[in-house]
Amino acid sequence: MAESDSLAETRAGGNGHALFPATSVCVVGLGYIGLPTASILAGKGYQVSGVDVREDVVETVNRGEIHIEEPDLDVLVKAVVAGNRLKAIREPQPADIFIICVPTPFTADRRPDLSYVEKASRAIQPHVKPGNLIILESTSPPRTTEDVVAKYAIPDGLTPGIDVFVAHCPERVLPGRILIEAVENDRVVGGLTPACTRKARDFYQSFVTGEVLTTTAVAAELTKLVENSFRDVNIAFANELSILCDKFGVDAWEIIDLANRHPRVNILSPGPGVGGHCISVDPWFLVDAAPESTPLIRTAREVNEGKPKHVVKKVLELSARFKDPVIGCLGLTYKADVDDLRESPSLDITRELLRSSVGEVLACDPLISPEQFSEFPLHSLDEVLKRATLVVLLTDHRQFREISPTVLHEKVVVDTRGIWRCR
Ligand code: SAJ
Numbered sequence: 001m002a003e004s005d006s007l008a009e010t011r012a013g014g015n016g017h018a019l020f021p022a023t024s025v026c027v028v029g030l031g032y033i034g035l036p037t038a039s040i041l042a043g044k045g046y047q048v049s050g051v052d053v054r055e056d057v058v059e060t061v062n063r064g065e066i067h068i069e070e071p072d073l074d075v076l077v078k079a080v081v082a083g084n085r086l087k088a089i090r091e092p093q094p095a096d097i098f099i100i101c102v103p104t105p106f107t108a109d110r111r112p113d114l115s116y117v118e119k120a121s122r123a124i125q126p127h128v129k130p131g132n133l134i135i136l137e138s139t140s141p142p143r144t145t146e147d148v149v150a151k152y153a154i155p156d157g158l159t160p161g162i163d164v165f166v167a168h169c170p171e172r173v174l175p176g177r178i179l180i181e182a183v184e185n186d187r188v189v190g191g192l193t194p195a196c197t198r199k200a201r202d203f204y205q206s207f208v209t210g211e212v213l214t215t216t217a218v219a220a221e222l223t224k225l226v227e228n229s230f231r232d233v234n235i236a237f238a239n240e241l242s243i244l245c246d247k248f249g250v251d252a253w254e255i256i257d258l259a260n261r262h263p264r265v266n267i268l269s270p271g272p273g274v275g276g277h278c279i280s281v282d283p284w285f286l287v288d289a290a291p292e293s294t295p296l297i298r299t300a301r302e303v304n305e306g307k308p309k310h311v312v313k314k315v316l317e318l319s320a321r322f323k324d325p326v327i328g329c330l331g332l333t334y335k336a337d338v339d340d341l342r343e344s345p346s347l348d349i350t351r352e353l354l355r356s357s358v359g360e361v362l363a364c365d366p367l368i369s370p371e372q373f374s375e376f377p378l379h380s381l382d383e384v385l386k387r388a389t390l391v392v393l394l395t396d397h398r399q400f401r402e403i404s405p406t407v408l409h410e411k412v413v414v415d416t417r418g419i420w421r422c423r
Contacts, residue, residue: 023047026095026127028120030057030088032068032277032340033137033171034101036178039073042080044207049095050088051123061088069339069367070178094127097203098134100149101171103277104141110284112141114148121152128155133165133199139224139278140168141285145217146192161193167200168217170224175276175338186210190220228282229297234268235279236300239307242270246314253418272394272416273307273345275334280304280343308345311416312352315392318412325359328388330381331395332365332373339367346394351375353392362388366399393417 023046027038030052038050052058060067064081066074080086092098102116117138128134136149145168150160160166169189173181187204189212191197197214204212215223242252256267274280283301287294319325334344341347353361354376362379370378381399384391385407393400396417405420413420 023097024049024095025097025099026051026092026124027099027101028092028124029100029102029116029138030061031101031103032070032175032178033173034099035061035066035068035077036070036073036173036182037099037101037137037171038086039076039080040179040182040207042083042085043076046085048080048086049093050086051090051092052088053090055090058088058090061086071176072179076179092124092127094129096132098124098128098132098153099137100124100135101137104138104144104281104285105277106281106284111288112144112285114140114144117144117148118152121149125153125155128153128158128164130158130163133167133196133203135166135200135203136168137171139170139228139282139285140221141225142218142221142289144168144221145190150192161191161195165191165196165199166217167191167196168220169200169204170220172224172227175335175340183208184210187212188215188220188223189213190215190217192217222286225282225286228279229286229300231268232274232279232283232304233296233300234266235271235274236303238268238270239273240303241267243307243310246310251418251421253421269418270416271307271345272311272349274304275342275344275346276340277342280334308349308352311345311349311392311394311414312356315349315353315390315414316356316358318414319358319390321412322359322389325390326388327353327359327361328379328384328391329353329361329363330365330384330391330393330400331397332363333367333395333397336396337367337398339372341368341373344395349392349394360387365395365397367397390414393419 025041025046025048027034028051030050038048042048057067064078066077100120102120105113107113134153136145150166154160154164158164167189169187172185187208189197189200189204191200201212201214245252245255252270259265260267283297287298319327329350332344332347332350333340350363362384363376364379364381364384390412393415396419401419
């Protein structure tokens with residue numbers, strides 16, 4: 001198919017922001033990225049099918065409900081499902097555009113696990129036709145778009161850049177702001193060929209208000225990994241600094257605030273460690289791709305992975321002051337105001353304290369429901385604040401920011417996020 005024809009098939013309007021009611025999109029993976037992406041596209045007028053291997057996810061979405069916590073997503077999903085613009089299904093179906101949004105976890109030895117990308121690519125392959133656009137949004141190691149997606153998704157006899165179009169457009173959204181950032185952030189689009197890049201660019205320009213920047217597939221893959229590695233290195237610097245400051249009995253946040261007043265210094269905040277499924281994972285993809293060239297990225301990962309141990313040690317030292325310490329652990333999720341426990345240092349620290357049999361440990365996280373979590377009992381914030389002699393702030397949820405300083409007055413406090421200082 002000629003390139004201009006194929007573009008015409010996926011574009012409906014001249015200004016790049018018109019709706020495309022006739023264009024169908026199949027989003028593979030209805031998780032933290034796939035469901036918001038599918039819903040936004042459906043809201044823009046695309047006819048969207050969302051594929052998930054989990055029957056409960058498919059049923060939930062088809063009821064117009066959601067299985068993840070994300071501001072305003074419930075309202076959007078309800079509207080697009082009711083309007084018959086989004087339908088969840090178990091297996092891919094033919095579409096004009098396929099978007100792969102599946103997990104790219106790492107293995108126990110910190111190597112990328114691309115099995116979900118491979119499975120998704122193989123699953124769409126029987127439905128791929130000439131003119132189709134296939135996009136990988138999952139954060140992926142260099143060359144995944146070519147070596148995995150193109151290899152398994154393109155049917156024999158079709159040539160990328162001529163018959164079908166394959167590109168990487170890494171998701172860059174911040175959990176908690178996904179619906180806003182998926183539309184407003186600049187996007188980086190890299191195709192296997194210039195024609196693939198142009199086709200993917202035109203698609204993103206139809207619903208993104210940020211700029212759509214074009215490059216090659218491998219450069220787009222590297223760009224995403226570099227963004228998250230940069231943040232990891234910066235946070236590692238802050239975490240190392242906080243350990244140093246502990247030695248001198250000074251407040252790391254104060255030092256950082258003061259240093260950041262310099263016009264060319266911008267240090268991020270220390271915390272209990274770095275969690276989530278992105279920043280704590282993606283740098284390892286770069287280390288795995290080129291171990292000999294990435295000593296800084298590896299060391300930053302090791303510093304951040306070591307931070308929970310430092311917090312546990314500090315809590316154990318302080319708890320030794322009490323005969324029968326009651327330790328309240330506030331927050332289990334990997335960051336504030338999300339319900340995501342993946343790679344959470346707060347959860348690891350709480351687990352370690354529970355294992356240490358140092359005293360009674362009361363865990364509390366208002367964003368985690370008992371149905372979602374059964375590993376150990378959760379306690380209400382009121383109970384923790386009433387009973388704990390030592391309070392460890394691990395995740396800075398809104399509910400914890402609002403705790404009155406007078407309630408904490410009588411307690412020993414370990415504030416790993418620096419939210420209660422200066423009060
Ligand atoms: N953290 C700190 N100190 C800070 C900032 C964060 O300790 O100053 C911790 C958080 O508590 C959390 C972890 O780092 O445990 C990661 O949180 P985050 O808010 O920095 O990032 P994520 O993982 O939620 O989302 C990141 C974002 N990447 C960048 O900001 C470069 C997001 O834009 C990406 O789309 C997302 O990764 C992703 O999906 O890759």
